[in-house]
Amino acid sequence: MEMKFKAGKNYGDVAMDFDFAVSGERVGVFGESGSGKSTLVGMLAGLLQPDQGEITLDGESLFSSERGINIPPERRRIAVVFQQPTLFPHLSVESNLLYGFRRTLPEQRTIDFATLVDVLNLEGLLERGVNNLSGGEKQRVSLGRAVLANPRLLLMDEPMSALDDNLKFQIIPYLKSVSEQFKIPYFFISHSLVEMRLMADQVIVVSGGRNAALTTADQLARARMGHSPVGYINLLKVKTPRRIDGLFAYSWGNQELLISAGNDQAEALFELSSKDIILCKRHPEAISARNLIACTVANTFVSGNRIGVELACGDQLMVAEVVESAAEELGIRSGSELFAVIKAVAFRRLG
């Protein structure tokens, strides 16, 4: 997918002007509420007409004020998964799923209905009305409906923000598997850095109705670490839990982590804030923290008034943060050997 976007819209005194070119399959749009993300989505989908500019997708002009082009939404083949699962309340789950599919040209119908139903785990729901579905089920139907319309670009506009934390991270594997299996490029719009890092390779940062240069989600998270109350969030994929003394011992690459908030599922994803990691030069003794991990400093970076310390722990990486004086006192630089001290209760399970 190749997108060139240089267009804007004015709302009285507030001007929204976006200018970016992006190619790739997993693009993120990151911004706080009111930053202009929804305006951008509206202009991309054809639901909002820019005042001026040009938008092209894979070389085809979707909008050009100069050439008088404005392709209507039904002909753009850009499907949207909205923040709230906007299912048609008078139709069954199956009819909702097939709404876009039936309006697609037969030669463009490359996605098999049965396969999609299987991937999204919707078999038992097809005959049901949509009003009694749970939030997660509704969003899966909404996603399936958009995918079955066989779009050349999928816009996911904060698709998880209406879900609670538990459901949020249950839906991510579906979002990922749908895009991977059906090869549909997407724009993932969110104000959550964690979601960005799970869903996007490149990120367009939107703020005050404008966008900054492209970055990666990880670079963005590192740059914001020193300014964020939650620091840098490490995302740790762990597996094969064993119960030990009321805790769960997970394999994390070739390391082991003792975590309090575990369960018996074979695989899990935990978040760990850079603020919750203490660095020591020597092996600490008689300490309450359950995780003492020997690691090597792979890299350091500055973010605000903090030093980010990228730690190589066996074959895994994580980021801790320290203040400047601590970094100096411990002599932290690439290659330094340290111990990371982490409490078992510092991990938060995401999915």
Next chain:
Amino acid sequence: MLTFTPADYEAIGLSVKVAITATILSLPLGFLLSYILTYGVFRGKLLLEVLINLPLTLPPVVIGYFLLILLGRHGWLGGMLEAVGIRIIFTWKAAVIASAVVGFPLLVRSMRIGMESIDRQLIHASRTLGAHWYDTLLTIILPLSTRGIIAGSSLMFARSLGEFGATIIVAGNIPGVTQTIPLAIYEYAASPGSETMALSLCVVSVLLSLVVLIFHEVMGAKLVRRS
């Protein structure tokens, strides 16, 4: 004891026929105008809105008089229709037109309220899934406006049953031809000794109104349960 003459039965039948015809004929235009007023952005929207609602504030007699000017034998439209052999004035068709004009704002208002309650994102979703505007209109907006359509139709039907002022001017009060229930009651009320007849038609009027209101409530409750 209720007493009815053959002319009363004709008046009851005609009232129902006029109200049903006026409501059915007004539905497509009412739906289209409700759609335009709800979703359209254009110059002159306010003027259109005022024109549609004007019959709500005008005395029905004034509406009847305007219709007489328009549809009379020498009227702008009546003259043209007369030339091709169609006569409107002082026929039951004139009563239908009078009822339609008077009840139309009620129909449009209710339909509009129904349409305004539809989540715009459903419409956006439909468009991005490949539906043209008319496809969205038929497959999303129309079914989701059902409550508004039923409410509007019931109100208009009830208003048509009670229409008097415009009808008497444009259709007259001809027993068996244009005499509806209100016109028959008016005639009985003006004739000494016809109180029982007048009261009998009043009872019929009340019963018809009750049926319409109960239908409205039952259908509304059914739709609420379904959604």
